[in-house]
Amino acid sequence: MAGNTPPVGVLALQGDVREHLAALSALGADARPVKSAGELERVAGLVIPGGESSVIDKLSRIFDVRDAIRARIASGMPVYGTCAGLIMLADDLVDGIAGQQTFGGLDATVRRNAFGTQLDSFETELDIPALGEPPVHAVFIRAPVVERVGPGVEVLARVDDGRIVAIEQGPLLGTAFHPEVAGEHRFHERFLERVRAAS
Numbered sequence: 001m002a003g004n005t006p007p008v009g010v011l012a013l014q015g016d017v018r019e020h021l022a023a024l025s026a027l028g029a030d031a032r033p034v035k036s037a038g039e040l041e042r043v044a045g046l047v048i049p050g051g052e053s054s055v056i057d058k059l060s061r062i063f064d065v066r067d068a069i070r071a072r073i074a075s076g077m078p079v080y081g082t083c084a085g086l087i088m089l090a091d092d093l094v095d096g097i098a099g100q101q102t103f104g105g106l107d108a109t110v111r112r113n114a115f116g117t118q119l120d121s122f123e124t125e126l127d128i129p130a131l132g133e134p135p136v137h138a139v140f141i142r143a144p145v146v147e148r149v150g151p152g153v154e155v156l157a158r159v160d161d162g163r164i165v166a167i168e169q170g171p172l173l174g175t176a177f178h179p180e181v182a183g184e185h186r187f188h189e190r191f192l193e194r195v196r197a198a199s
C-alpha cells in the first residue's frame, strides 16, 4: 500500500521535523525534508511540524517557499499541520506576534498559546470518533486552540471543556497536539490516505 504513495514532504524550516519524518517512514512512506520551492515541487503532500509559528512564518519568506506553499494549498495539496503547523494552516490568527502571517487554507480562527502558563504543556486522552478506538494520547505543548470554524470544516476533537483541538477541511488536517511525539500514527495515516486519493 505504502508503495503506491507518492513522496511526501515535511516542511523543514524549524520545529520537530525529525519526529514527523520518522512517523511517516514508519508507515512506509517516502518522506523528505522540504526547505525550498524546488523540493516542494517533488512531493505530493506536506506536513507542517510543531515548533514556533512566528519563526516558521519568517523563515518561509526568507527561504522563498511561502508563495509556493500557498499556491499548492490552493490547488488542493494534502497538508497536515501539528500545533505550530495548525497555526500556519489557519486563515485567521489571534495572538500572533506583530506582523505574523499564516499560509492559510483552513477556514478557521486559531489562537496561539491558548492554554495559559500553568497548562503550557499537558497530556490527555481524546476520544476521536473519526479514528475509532483506542483514544488518542494527545501531547499539548504551548498549544493553540481553534476558536472558529467555517461551514466546510469538520471538528475531529475537543478537549474536556469543549474547545476544539483537531479539524479537517478536505485535504487539510490540523491538530493542536503532537501525535508525532506520542507514537500515534493514525493522523499521519489519514494524511497519507488523502495523498493517495489526490494523486
Ligand SMILES: NC(=O)CC[C@H](N)C(=O)O
Binding pocket: 049, 050, 051, 052, 053, 054, 082, 083, 084, 085, 087, 112, 113, 141, 142, 143, 144
Ligand atoms: N508546540 C508547538 O508547536 C507550539 C506552538 C507555538 N506556541 C507557536 O505559537 O507557534
